[in-house]
Amino acid sequence: MRAINKVFLELPEEKRRLILNAAFTEFGEQGYARASTNRVVAQAEISKGMLFYYFNSKNELFNDLANTALDHSMEKYEESFSQVNPDYIDWLYNLARKKFEYQQLFPEETRFLGQLYLSSDKDFLDADTADRFTSLIRRTQEQVEKNADTSMLRTDIPHDIAKKMVGWVIEGYQNDMVARMEADAEIWNKGHLDPFWDEYYEFLEVLKHLFYKKGKA
Amino acid sequence: MRAINKVFLELPEEKRRLILNAAFTEFGEQGYARASTNRVVAQAEISKGMLFYYFNSKNELFNDLANTALDHSMEKYEESFSQVNPDYIDWLYNLARKKFEYQQLFPEETRFLGQLYLSSDKDFLDADTADRFTSLIRRTQEQVEKNADTSMLRTDIPHDIAKKMVGWVIEGYQNDMVARMEADAEIWNKGHLDPFWDEYYEFLEVLKHLFYKKGKA
């Protein structure tokens, strides 16, 4: 953030995106230690010197990437939190859609953040950035906890178990969906996602049938 | 397999395990390309020369590891396949227990095989070994498909959806369980796992209640 050379910020959007995405993918695929600045410059089609002119070091590049990704991610999440809370399952459905939109818009950043979340590369973030990162995670969890209306969950099984089950099923379904989409990249690329979302919603009807009080399904 | 120096096979079990485990963890954590023979020998407390005396190259070491792990894994799976088929959920429960036992007995190999399954390091396996690997996977899937008795699944939701849901929920629960166990390593190390399995079984009762025909729960 701070350390970026202003020259970089004044670059045409297109070129800036090219450089950022090259770096996002490199760090996202390789992790911090294995990531190579040489491959980044090759991919971004700039000279080695420029990378270190824009950013000053590999580490500052890494932190700048993280902050850029955090900016976008936070923005998206705030959007999806601002909605009035519908019932539990519909709320998760909406969250999933937002997630997908973000992923479609910034696939490289998504991968980057995901990898960062799982790995221990967080150690290479400076204090400020690390704070932003953890607070994003905390805030997300808080909101999920707060906005989810569980009042229509059936009462013959413990609520906390039901909530977890619903969460796992949705997670599983999403993974399944992503796998199918990757297998059939056509549709994905053309943006014809509506059938998928329809199918998803039907699937959620089944979930409601299973987990909601009778008479509500 | 083939290429192993007989000297290695005649080593005291303890020392052999030390070497194998060092290699398993190195390849498991780093993947083929990033794995370092230097770190392996350091961890195994043998000299560099010995590693290349026992195995001839990094690649043969890798293949020997894979074959060793496959041997154990196949054995375990055959055990769990030989049982007469109980109902769907109980079957999955048994499979999970076998998986855990294997994981507890050979944690390094588990990680190694898991990583191999996910990554593209399969390319570094020679043809025979790769075949063994894929046939293990195929066989597992076949058996799951074949032995699972789904006749008592409720009929008001499609069977294939119900099966998937059950699978996801079980997967989610297992991950949850592992996470909790890692957080409370005491119990895990002392082998006091029975309470966990009891809780698991209770959890499965809920699952049955949800997914089985009424009157069977």
Add this chain to the structure above:
DNA sequence: ATGCTTTTTGACCACAGTGGTCAATCAGGG
């Protein structure tokens, strides 16, 4: 054209780490 500044290049650096080798040592049994 002429300078002067800013942007851009890529050859180059010291260094770290790689898989693999091999002459030299060591251990132990005959």
Add this chain to the structure above:
DNA sequence: CCCTGATTGACCACTGTGGTCAAAAAGCAT
């Protein structure tokens, strides 16, 4: 005491690393 097989680790050529910097190129005002 020697011989054979086990064992060592210094060493090799090589690849790739993050980072530098003199020099070239591009703008730009005059």
